[in-house]
Amino acid sequence: MKKLKLKKRRRSPRSLREIISDILVRLPLLFYVVTIVIPFVFMLMNSLKTNKEFYANFWNLPAEPQWSNYTFGLQHSGILDMFLNTIFIVAGAEVLNIFSASMLAYVIARGKLKRSGLLYGYLMVGLLTPGVICMIPVFFVALVLRLYDTRSILVLVYAAFNMAFSVFVMVAFFKSLPTELEEAAFIDGAGYSQTFWRVMFPLTKPGLITIGVFGFLDYWNDYLLAMTLISTEAKKTVFLGVMKMQVANAVRTDWGPLMAVCIFAMLPVLIVYAIFQSRLMEGLTSGAIKG
């Protein structure tokens, strides 16, 4: 009761000047909000329209939602198979990246090696050179290893491209854990691997989620690497399929199904963002503040 009263008293009546400045401040914010929201609303609306409606007037609501755009789009483009491909590839890359990166990070953070700075610098190369310049060489490596046009090459390359970032996040994380934990585990007779897998690894769950979410967004949204490394239709990832539809759209326009497929392909990203957005920003900013 007392608290409430205090709070109420603190909010003094706003002057006209304050109200005007409040509105003025919100104008640019509103503009940005509009540029983000409107295109997506547009996309959603058009995914439910017939082609005729689309050309007639693009900001009318669909007379009758054409759910058939979704079924048609998904059935006739092979997108469903590509969607499944992407799920397998992303899952593989996630497991590979999360485990190998946290193991490597543990060695750097807690291995008490004299030259761990050297390892760190070696990984730094992966953060300080743009990934695009690796396109041709990665294609070459894939040919040499006879992995070109397989789904496994994407798993390996995704996991490797995100390695440096994941290791950096995990090193910071392991360094923040108290050393007493390991010592206690040793005294209780646990060996090195037991200490890591039973004690340290489970404790890093927040860090693992951070690198997992960032990894997921990278792998799922990738277009570049999939385009250079996959050529067979049956092995393509979902965005290669969407892009193909978009290119075909320039010739034989069919906006409804294209928009429907886009929304379908984006759904996992939306779900992950909805669940993990606070974790995502936390992970981002904790790293930023530690430098």
Added chain:
Amino acid sequence: MKNERILKASKQQHQLSEVVLSLKRQKRQRYFFLFYMALPGLLLYTIFRFIPTVLGLVISLFNWRGTSMHMTYAGLQNYKTLLNDPIFWKAAGNHLYIFLINTAVVFTFAILLAALLSSKRLRERGFYRVLFFFPSVVPAVIINVLWMSVLNPNIGLLNGLLRLIGLEGKSWLGDRTLVKNTIIFVMAWKSTGFYMVLFMAAILNIPTSIFESARIDGAGNIRQTFMISIPLIWEHVRTSLLFFIVTSSGLGFNVIFMMTNGGPNRASEILTTYMYSVSFGGESRYGYGSAVAFAILVLTSLMALLIMAVTKREVYEY
């Protein structure tokens, strides 16, 4: 008596050597453990990320058609061709223009928005934060479809709106003078929210006592932003700049490749799209493409050095 003492000493020595042995064993175990822990990550990174970075240089010294493993040594021929290639120079110019302006736009808006949103008076700032961050997680392909449909000269949303208020619609992606700025807009639209969130956290991390004493001294909100918030987060800004310059060339490729593929008439061609078009894009000159890739690395590093030098300021501790 003497025997007993000898016996005791030898026993002690035995125990000691056992301790030494077990220590040695432990050390061996430890190295073995560290080795197998580091191995998978290092192998992956080395084969698919580190070696390719270096390998690009080697490939650029060869002529390679990409269909077989057959390569012929060409020396510096690819680089000589590069320096005499007018399209390369045009692409390099576009590259510099697009990325420098894009960086300036993204960081200006990200910093200003972060300062604005860290003010406690905006009660709905959580909403803005979540919404503005969103474009940075949207897949590049979706961004392409989204903006292609908005910017379409005939049926696009933007031109429709312009016509509604009596203005003439423009060919946003087809006009040679407009296309670069349109692309900068789309790229900035995607990246700004991400850096805004970073800087917001940094500003909120500044002790409030500093702001309070400034307020007592009579500094208003705007003054506080420019005299306190921005100088104190400047080092974060510079680190992020470095990160942004390195990563944005990938984003730039995605956006331009899908939306214009360097057109019209190479007006939006940048080095990354040019690298792609001479190698995977049909010409199959992978050696030459690698030379372009090396130019990308050089140009990116130069831009990074330039921006780091320009933004150097005194570091404030708090």
